[in-house]
Amino acid sequence: MHERYGCITCHGGVSGTDDKEAAHEGLVRDPPSAKACAVCHPEQAATEGQSLHANLQGYWTVLEARSAPDKMAQIRLVMENHCEKCHSSCGQCHVSRPTNVGGGLLTGHNYKKLPPMNLTCTACHGSRIQDEYKGKNEGVRADVHWIKAGMPCFDCHTADEMHGALGEFNHRYDGPVTPSCSATGLGKECHADMPLAPEIEQHDETHLEALSCQACHSTTYKNCFNCHVGQKDGEVYFKTDPVQMTFKIGLNPRRSAERPWKYVPLRHVPVARDSFAYYGQDLLPNFDALPTWKYATPHNIQRITPQTESCNACHGNAEFFLTADDVLPDEMEANKDVIVSQVPEAVEEGQ
Amino acid sequence: MDTKTLLAKGAGGLLIAGLLFLAALTLSGCAEPEAIAAVPPTATVYAPPPTEAPTPTPGPTPAALHFPLPAPTSESVERPDSQNCVDCHTDEETLKATAKEEEVKESLSEGEG
Numbered sequence: 001m002h003e004r005y006g007c008i009t010c011h012g013g014v015s016g017t018d019d020k021e022a023a024h025e026g027l028v029r030d031p032p033s034a035k036a037c038a039v040c041h042p043e044q045a046a047t048e049g050q051s052l053h054a055n056l057q058g059y060w061t062v063l064e065a066r067s068a069p070d071k072m073a074q075i076r077l078v079m080e081n082h083c084e085k086c087h088s089s090c091g092q093c094h095v096s097r098p099t100n101v102g103g104g105l106l107t108g109h110n111y112k113k114l115p116p117m118n119l120t121c122t123a124c125h126g127s128r129i130q131d132e133y134k135g136k137n138e139g140v141r142a143d144v145h146w147i148k149a150g151m152p153c154f155d156c157h158t159a160d161e162m163h164g165a166l167g168e169f170n171h172r173y174d175g176p177v178t179p180s181c182s183a184t185g186l187g188k189e190c191h192a193d194m195p196l197a198p199e200i201e202q203h204d205e206t207h208l209e210a211l212s213c214q215a216c217h218s219t220t221y222k223n224c225f226n227c228h229v230g231q232k233d234g235e236v237y238f239k240t241d242p243v244q245m246t247f248k249i250g251l252n253p254r255r256s257a258e259r260p261w262k263y264v265p266l267r268h269v270p271v272a273r274d275s276f277a278y279y280g281q282d283l284l285p286n287f288d289a290l291p292t293w294k295y296a297t298p299h300n301i302q303r304i305t306p307q308t309e310s311c312n313a314c315h316g317n318a319e320f321f322l323t324a325d326d327v328l329p330d331e332m333e334a335n336k337d338v339i340v341s342q343v344p345e346a347v348e349e350g351q
Numbered sequence: 352m353d354t355k356t357l358l359a360k361g362a363g364g365l366l367i368a369g370l371l372f373l374a375a376l377t378l379s380g381c382a383e384p385e386a387i388a389a390v391p392p393t394a395t396v397y398a399p400p401p402t403e404a405p406t407p408t409p410g411p412t413p414a415a416l417h418f419p420l421p422a423p424t425s426e427s428v429e430r431p432d433s434q435n436c437v438d439c440h441t442d443e444e445t446l447k448a449t450a451k452e453e454e455v456k457e458s459l460s461e462g463e464g
Contacts, residue, residue: 006433007440015431020449023435127463224463232459240462 002111010036030099033090043165044090050164052172053088061170066271066284074280081236082229086124093120093162100124114154121153127243128222128267132300137245140220143301173254173295181213202308212252212264214297219305220247221298227270230278240270247306249314250322250338254295266322266338267296273330288334293322316346 008015012026028035038045048054059079067075085100092098093115096105101123106112115121122130135142145151156179160166169175182192202216226241250266252259269292276283307313307320314320321340324332332339439445 004430006430007436008431008433011436013436015433016435018435018439020439023439222463227462235456235459237459238462238464239460240464243463 003109030089030091037090041090044159044163047164048090050168051162052164052169053086053093053162054164056084056087057169058171059083059086061174062271062290065289066286068285071280071283071285074276074283078229078276078279078283081231082238088124098124117153121157129299132221132298135300137220137222137300140245140300141302143299144303145301173259173297175258177258202311209260210262211249212259212261212297214265214301215249215261215263216307217301217303217305218247218265218298219300219302220245221265221267221296221300223268224270225268226272227275228272228278229276244268247320248293248322248326249320250293250335250340252295253291253293253338259295263340265296265298266291266293267298268292269294291335291338292331293327293335293338311347311349315344318343 007013010028010031012028012031014023014025017023033041033045033048037048052058056079063075063079064072086098088098088100092103094111094113095109096103097119106115106119122133131137132140133143133146135147141147145156154162158179161178166178167175181190207216222243223246224240224243227238228240229236229238231237248266249263252261252264253266254264255261271284271287271292273284273287318340321343322335322338323343324339324341327335327339439449
């Protein structure tokens with residue numbers, strides 16, 4: 001259907017010439033939605049600017065929080081060189097692979113309403129989400145939604161979410177919980193009846209109010225540390241320390257009406273005070289404004305986990321909780337609101 | 352006087368009374384009817400004659416259709432001819448001849464992104 005418009009309508013360039021340079025004048029490799037898609041897809045194009053994939057607002061939110069207004073010029077340069085390649089347009093999901101992972105057409109120049117997740121979603125969200133979801137982390141089983149139900153990403157993450165149609169948000173975990181365990185995309189209502197299921201011992205009001213689903217049903221995941229960016233001979237690069245596989249429950253840094261739980265899994269992000277030192281001194285003067293152990297929803301859900309083995313797997317056991325001993329000395333201030341200073345007390349089993 | 356006789360006499364009396372009643376009814380029907388008061392005629396209501404409807408403005412006389420009809424015009428999206436693009440991008444030899452070799456540089460990044 002799209003071929004009737006020809007190439008130049010979307011990509012620009014010049015008609016009627018065989019000379020490469022002349023034909024490519026004004027060429028746009030990745031046309032913006034306003035030019036290429038809006039005429040026929042006005043609904044999606046209208047909200048595309050709100051999509052976090054398009055505007056990368058999540059990055060800006062945390063960088064603005066940790067930095068200062070007078071540093072933002074250098075921060076913008078950091079974003080341009082190292083982060084904005086994650087920006088994805090309509091075509092980078094529906095026609096080609098994202099530019100961030102080398103581009104290339106999905107299946108010729110065919111348009112995919114539901115793009116293959118391995119070439120789009122997990123091509124970018126690979127080292128954490130894909131490895132967790134598909135069981136590629138050594139010793140950690142795959143998510144049951146994948147291994148048992150074969151659910152692709154878009155079974156939960158709807159087109160409306162991807163297209164920014166749910167609203168304008170500052171961060172991935174801003175606004176309503178989408179997807180949520182009790183309501184997913186495609187009109188499905190999974191686990192809607194699960195929360196207060198009397199036959200499940202810990203699905204009582206106390207636990208459900210105190211814990212996110214992942215706190216019990218997620219397991220070990222990657223945590224990254226100490227990222228530094230730079231340039232050499234015009235080539236940009238990053239360097240991070242080796243990942244650490246761990247599972248830590250901490251105090252919810254995003255506690256709200258939508259996310260009311262006290263305890264949630266936390267994942268360490270690799271930001272450091274001097275992550276952007278290549279671009280200037282002290283570019284993160286408010287580094288401690290946000291924790292480095294952030295709200296997480298690991299994609300490795302299991303029904304039975306080490307936490308669910310018994311009550312005292314968690315109660316009285318600091319192993320699963322983020323304590324001061326787990327936090328780097330330089331990050332204590334940043335994480336003071338998420339560290340669990342006192343783990344829940346041990347209980348009599350069967351209580 | 353016995354019962355039979357009494358009953359016979361009673362029935363006879365009833366019969367006579369009934370016949371007399373019927374006769375009275377018949378005779379009353381022969382009486383002159385009362386005069387019917389004459390009711391003056393009321394005027395017949397006539398509907399006003401319809402006013403003349405305004406003459407419609409004559410529209411253009413539709414032309415006779417000549418088949419086959421012309422195809423409907425499509426939406427106004429500019430569609431420059433892209434045949435030159437397709438010709439080049441579907442010709443392997445041309446693509447190879449005009450390709451710009453990209454220098455593959457070893458990534459300097461370390462660790463998981």
